[in-house]
Amino acid sequence: MSLPIKDQIVIVSGAGRGLGAAIATAFAREGARVAINYRASRQQAEALAEKIGSGAKAFQADMRSLAETERLVEEVTTHFGAPTTVVHNALADFSFNGDARSKLDALSWAEMAMQLETALQGALNLIQAARPAMERAAFGRVVTIGTNLFQNPVVPYHDYTAAKAALLSLTRTAAAELGPLGITVNMVSGGLLRTTDASSATPEAVFDIIAANTPLRRVTTPDEAADAVLFFASPWARAVTGQNLIVDGGLVFG
Template identity: 50%
Template sequence: MMMKLHEQTVLVTGASRGVGKELVKAFVKEGANVVLNYYKSEEKAQHLAKCLGPQVIALKADIRNQKEVQQMVEKAKQYFRTPITTIVNNALIDFEFNPLTQKNVFELQWTDYNKQFEGTIKGALNSIQACIQDMKELEFGRIINIGTNLFQHPVVAYHEYTTAKAALLGFTRNMAKELGEYGITVNMMSGGLLKQTDASKVTTPEVFQMIEATTPLQSVTTPKELADVALFFASPWGRAITGQNLVVDGGLVMD
């Protein structure tokens, strides 16, 4: 089975701001139904949903909580009267890209790592498990995980964040292997440090200047540019691609 973008119902986690907001807008522009997941930013989420119209529903859920995720998916199915076909695992739990406050090796605790593993891996697992039965029955599914080029090229040593995202690549490939027989693709797309999101607003100008100077396209990737790549993975054009990590960073990392 093949679904065009306007036939899809898309769950975007952590979607009230930054990359998530641009992902929602990109899918809505193509005619898809979108479930705008949020956890803390209720005002921003509801405002965005209202601005974009009935194609969007904003639903609260902590992606680390399996029951909340399942309830969110059920509410979305009731609202749109159709199952979720497409997941973008984007949510980021309690992290800022601030080189001045990032803990170094002497200060790091296992709890720092565990918080990121729970948000990144457990969150993705919960969203997939909540939707997988419907995808299997449809014989169609698109799962897109948001990674980072920082685990290949740590401009700043954001230890716990980049380690969790590196684990997400292993998670992506294993899911791709298992779910391919059901017509479900699982891919990852990795931006660099994006200009500009809530998480990167504290990034110093010097870091952005260093990235621009060493990037072939001489620019820092924007959230909108990254969001456009999700459309490719979800569209019929990306139907033969699974288990891949596409780096979207203007050529800084050539993998």
């Protein structure tokens, strides 16, 4: 079964800014109704919803809490209808600046756990909350957001990369379990994006190095990464599940 994007009801976690905002905007552009989830970025999320128009609305919930995530799904269902598609983009507070990240000799488990709670626990909560409606409809699309650092760990983002690697494993095991229900689960893994709040601390020289070593000779934008998310939600990906699509201009080959 497939469903055109224009007929989908989409929840994007962490959509108040950065890549999440680009993903929400891309779905709205194609006619979907979009729930813009935010944890703390209320002003940005509401401004984005106002910019998009009646097809979007901001909803607050902390994805680390199953109760709040279930409330989010209930509120979205009341406003738009049952969600068909969820994108887990929420990111724990993070700055993409390698010089400022903890090396292994100083890395604390608290730092690791903070990333795992948002990346992994948040995804589990969102899947569990959205699954009943998807199962009833015999249709669902789940897209998670990963990183090309799996293949190219050139910066010491140990906590971030480990959490995203765990999320990739959950993406694949969830795909295996939910496939018979008509639900696909896939991951889009970008590289450093130009530019989001999280990458704003990245030195300009790093962007230049990445561009010079990328076949397309430029750094991927949030809008370009967002379009890849739409692919997994579209009818063209109806036979694709459990996959990790790297979207970084060819910097890393998967």
